[in-house]
Amino acid sequence: MERNPAHRSVPPFWHVVILMLLIGAYAAPHQVSAADDGPEVPITADELERFISDWPAFTAAARAGSVAFDPHRYLLERGWEPERFLLIAGRVTEGLVALEREDQAEAVSAELEQRRRVILESPDLTPRQRERMIASLNQAVDEVRGEHGVSTAEMELIRHHRDRLRTLIDPIY
Numbered sequence: 001m002e003r004n005p006a007h008r009s010v011p012p013f014w015h016v017v018i019l020m021l022l023i024g025a026y027a028a029p030h031q032v033s034a035a036d037d038g039p040e041v042p043i044t045a046d047e048l049e050r051f052i053s054d055w056p057a058f059t060a061a062a063r064a065g066s067v068a069f070d071p072h073r074y075l076l077e078r079g080w081e082p083e084r085f086l087l088i089a090g091r092v093t094e095g096l097v098a099l100e101r102e103d104q105a106e107a108v109s110a111e112l113e114q115r116r117r118v119i120l121e122s123p124d125l126t127p128r129q130r131e132r133m134i135a136s137l138n139q140a141v142d143e144v145r146g147e148h149g150v151s152t153a154e155m156e157l158i159r160h161h162r163d164r165l166r167t168l169i170d171p172i173y
Helices: 012-030 045-063 071-077 082-121 127-145 152-160 162-172
Strands: none
Touching (some): 045 071, 045 082, 045 152, 045 162, 082 127
């Protein structure tokens, strides 16, 4: 199947990130406040398996483009708590992005370490300039690693199912 040329500039994985943001924005009026829910419960292996099973039908229905499509009602009819389904989708997306960053972080860290050595060995820089440049490099490393709100246990689940989740998400577009 030929892809829309407009989609060639953005990797398919990032399309799902945009889809999740749009669905989350649509579903937000239906959500109960976090204060009413209590602490968020980590994703379980069974929930993730069910999510993997149900995600393709959900995205197919969302892509069908029907104006009448209501993700909240759709999920309720299939036995999901919509907020939970969207929370899982968000954490999966966030976890996959974190894994992508981990993959890139090693290469970027090696390059930044080489730049750090050049800065430290440069006879043309003052100590203050070196300090500022090193601080800038440290900030770049922190940005590459990034913060995420996915627990360690959830990251292990997502890491374990990474290939299945990527296969599930990439064909969407």
